[in-house]
Amino acid sequence: MKPVYQRLREYRESKGITQTHIARKTGKSIQRISALETGGIRLTADEFVELCVVGYEVSPAIFFTNEFSKIENLQPHKPQD
Numbered sequence: 149m150k151p152v153y154q155r156l157r158e159y160r161e162s163k164g165i166t167q168t169h170i171a172r173k174t175g176k177s178i179q180r181i182s183a184l185e186t187g188g189i190r191l192t193a194d195e196f197v198e199l200c201v202v203g204y205e206v207s208p209a210i211f212f213t214n215e216f217s218k219i220e221n222l223q224p225h226k227p228q229d
Contacts, residue, residue, distance in 0.1 A: 152196065155211045157185040159204060170203040 150158075160170060167181045174181075183189040184199070191199075200208040 151187060152211055153185055153187045153191055156191075156196075156199060156204070159206070159211070160185070163204075165204070170199065174198060174203045 160167070167178050167185070170176075171178045171181050180189065181203075184191050184195070197208050200206055200211070
């Protein structure tokens with residue numbers, strides 16, 4: 149199983165969402181989002197839930213189910229700001 153930080157990045161990219169968009173929605177810096185997605189900073193449970201719910205607008209559970217494997221087949225789209 150891939151690390152959660154890698155799954156977050158893959159999910160964001162599959163949806164065509166930028167790190168800037170996630171940073172704006174969560175109030176975090178782009179540098180922090182980047183570090184979280186590369187494993188450069190340890191992702192806490194609270195921060196993970198916040199990124200999922202506020203940033204990516206999905207349930208955290210998606211990253212721990214077989215549904216995640218379907219992400220690779222999704223077509224990227226542009227989020228509405």
